[in-house]
Amino acid sequence: MSERPLPLSILIIDENRLRAAVIEDGLRDAGYDRLTVVHDVVGIARKIAETAPDVIVIDLENPNRDVLESMFQLSRAVQRPIAMFVDRSDQASIEAAVEAGVSAYVVDGLKRERVKPIVDMAISRFNAFARMARELEEARSQLESRKLIDRAKGILMATRGMSEADAYALLRKTAMNQNRKISDIAESLITAAGLLAPPEE
Amino acid sequence: MGKSYEIVAGFMPLLDSAILVAAKEKGFAQAEGVDLTLVRETSWASIRDRMAVGHFQVAHQLAPMPIAANLGLTPLAAKTIVPIALGLGGNAITVSNALWAAMVEHGARSDLDPGAAGRALRTAITGHAKSSSELLRFAVVHPFSGHNYELRYWLAACGIEPDRAIEIVFVPPPLMADALAARTIDGYCVGEPWSTAAAVAGVGHIATVKAAIWRSRPEKVLGVAAAWAEQEPGALDALLRALYRAAQWCGAAENHGELAEILAGPSYIARPVEWMLRGLSGTLAIGGGATHRTEDFFVPFAKAATFPWKSHALWFYSQMVRWGQVASASGNAAIARETYRPDLYRSALKPLGVALPAANAKVEGALLAPTPVGSAGASLTLGPDGFFDGALFDPDRLDAYIEDQRR
Numbered sequence: 001m002s003e004r005p006l007p008l009s010i011l012i013i014d015e016n017r018l019r020a021a022v023i024e025d026g027l028r029d030a031g032y033d034r035l036t037v038v039h040d041v042v043g044i045a046r047k048i049a050e051t052a053p054d055v056i057v058i059d060l061e062n063p064n065r066d067v068l069e070s071m072f073q074l075s076r077a078v079q080r081p082i083a084m085f086v087d088r089s090d091q092a093s094i095e096a097a098v099e100a101g102v103s104a105y106v107v108d109g110l111k112r113e114r115v116k117p118i119v120d121m122a123i124s125r126f127n128a129f130a131r132m133a134r135e136l137e138e139a140r141s142q143l144e145s146r147k148l149i150d151r152a153k154g155i156l157m158a159t160r161g162m163s164e165a166d167a168y169a170l171l172r173k174t175a176m177n178q179n180r181k182i183s184d185i186a187e188s189l190i191t192a193a194g195l196l197a198p199p200e201e
Numbered sequence: 202m203g204k205s206y207e208i209v210a211g212f213m214p215l216l217d218s219a220i221l222v223a224a225k226e227k228g229f230a231q232a233e234g235v236d237l238t239l240v241r242e243t244s245w246a247s248i249r250d251r252m253a254v255g256h257f258q259v260a261h262q263l264a265p266m267p268i269a270a271n272l273g274l275t276p277l278a279a280k281t282i283v284p285i286a287l288g289l290g291g292n293a294i295t296v297s298n299a300l301w302a303a304m305v306e307h308g309a310r311s312d313l314d315p316g317a318a319g320r321a322l323r324t325a326i327t328g329h330a331k332s333s334s335e336l337l338r339f340a341v342v343h344p345f346s347g348h349n350y351e352l353r354y355w356l357a358a359c360g361i362e363p364d365r366a367i368e369i370v371f372v373p374p375p376l377m378a379d380a381l382a383a384r385t386i387d388g389y390c391v392g393e394p395w396s397t398a399a400a401v402a403g404v405g406h407i408a409t410v411k412a413a414i415w416r417s418r419p420e421k422v423l424g425v426a427a428a429w430a431e432q433e434p435g436a437l438d439a440l441l442r443a444l445y446r447a448a449q450w451c452g453a454a455e456n457h458g459e460l461a462e463i464l465a466g467p468s469y470i471a472r473p474v475e476w477m478l479r480g481l482s483g484t485l486a487i488g489g490g491a492t493h494r495t496e497d498f499f500v501p502f503a504k505a506a507t508f509p510w511k512s513h514a515l516w517f518y519s520q521m522v523r524w525g526q527v528a529s530a531s532g533n534a535a536i537a538r539e540t541y542r543p544d545l546y547r548s549a550l551k552p553l554g555v556a557l558p559a560a561n562a563k564v565e566g567a568l569l570a571p572t573p574v575g576s577a578g579a580s581l582t583l584g585p586d587g588f589f590d591g592a593l594f595d596p597d598r599l600d601a602y603i604e605d606q607r608r
Contacts (some may be wrong), residue, residue, distance in 0.1 A: 042385075060250065062243065062246065066245050066343050066371060067274065069246055070344050070371040071371075098251060200560075
């Protein structure tokens with residue numbers, strides 16, 4: 001009976017703590033419990049020496065990637081040569097990673113089938129995180145728009161004695177005529193009202 | 202213009218991205234039918250990766266990077282060629298105020314003289330070793346960079362062994378001045394405006410500059426994905442013509458004000474206009490309120506500054522061997538030599554009728570004064586290009602040069 005190999009040791013470097021947590025969760029759920037997460041590359045050489053990672057996952061936009069790669073080449077702390085991905089011919093996987101903003105380094109000599117699930121997990125979690133961030137941004141801007149429209153309606157109701165429904169209809173008609181968003185019209189109206197308002201006492 | 206070419210280029214926020222930026226912003230690319238998109242990146246590794254997967258067809262690169270990629274020394278390396286350089290010079294070596302004070306005690310002067318500064322540093326290092334068990338730490342931007350090699354060249358020529366007397370570490374350019382202020386490092390070699398950043402903030406003193414260590418020294422190049430260049434020769438030719446015209450514009454002193462404004466903008470370097478003007482004019486604020494003007498500090502156009510000399514490629518290769526990054530082998534030398542493509546430069550620029558060097562390589566360091574040289578078309582002047590220690594690099598005697606440097 002052959003012994004089950006120890007799960008690979010993984011180091012996650014991400015300045016974005018939330019995203020790092022999302023990736024960590026995914027890997028833990030998949031049974032990778034030898035995980036180290038760092039948010040800062042200060043002292044990273046020692047960390048690498050201590051944890052001897054088989055795989056390092058770092059966000060592609062991290063300005064310290066050159067520093068990390070230099071360490072693989074020169075530092076005495078990192079003994080083993082590490083290269084991005086196991087198999088350079090796996091172009092699709094490399095493209096997916098770069099698209100997602102993930103960069104991964106793998107100890108030379110590791111088998112592709114042991115590393116691929118980790119890289120794939122990191123890619124899918126990066127993509128999920130980007131989608132979440134986008135949705136959050138959309139929700140935030142929708143909320144902003146609704147507030148603006150409410151204020152603009154209030155101004156029209158107070159200054160022109162309109163009903164709420166009429167005020168909204170006017171904003172909507174103006175937006176359609178000018179081919180702009182209702183929230184843009186509302187914003188212009190609020191600005192204009194601010195300029196035209198009688199000076200406060 | 203008939204055909205239109207879409208080209209995406211990656212760049213790093215450095216003064217020597219100027220030629221690419223001017224090609225886009227001043228319409229030189231458009232005039233050649235090139236729709237040029239520039240994408241600012243955060244690391245050289247990211248530029249390399251995005252070129253490998255085809256996001257970028259071309260990129261602003263450290264000159265040794267494409268050579269290292271073709272030699273298989275970097276991860277995810279796709280074959281890259283160099284059909285044009287992006288200027289000469291532009292770097293400086295800056296030290297902390299404390300180290301500068303020690304160097305001044307031992308004869309360093311505020312004239313950026315590399316010999317005097319190096320001798321002073323050597324004595325300062327000896328003094329430092331008496332009071333501390335930690336080595337002085339100098340930062341460069343990348344192992345395969347002109348910065349790494351010129352720092353090491355300067356130290357070695359001044360009797361300082363780079364791998365024993367000090368420690369060399371790596372820091373991204375925009376973070377250098379902060380690392381110096383935080384005392385994480387004692388000195389660094391970087392491209393502008395990141396030495397000016399330390400000098401104006403009062404956290405460091407410029408000790409010497411690239412142009413004083415080796416005048417007219419190569420620095421950044423345009424790395425081009427070899428596969429793309431083969432598929433789209435027309436697009437590459439158009440881009441090279443646009444970059445040549447852009448370099449010409451960048452080289453004219455009367456344009457420096459406008460160029461500094463453009464580079465200082467939020468999509469490019471996003472730092473004060475005044476910082477850009479320092480490197481463009483060569484009059485650096487070197488620290489302690491002093492300024493010093495260096496002739497040929499950054500040369501975007503004159504002296505055939507965009508020509509991809511094979512002797513430059515071979516010199517970088519000789520330094521890779523010198524510092525143990527690659528084995529000395531004739532096959533490796535051939536890969537370095539073939540990375541640079543002066544043939545593509547000439548064929549693209551021929552229709553412009555401008556002065557083009559007739560040779561592919563030259564003896565580096567041989568010209569002590571500006572010298573007219575044989576060229577196709579109009580006249581061309583090269584040099585001076587001396588090394589501060591008086592050495593010569595003859596690409597035909599590559600092995601002898603490598604052997605000499607082992608001593």
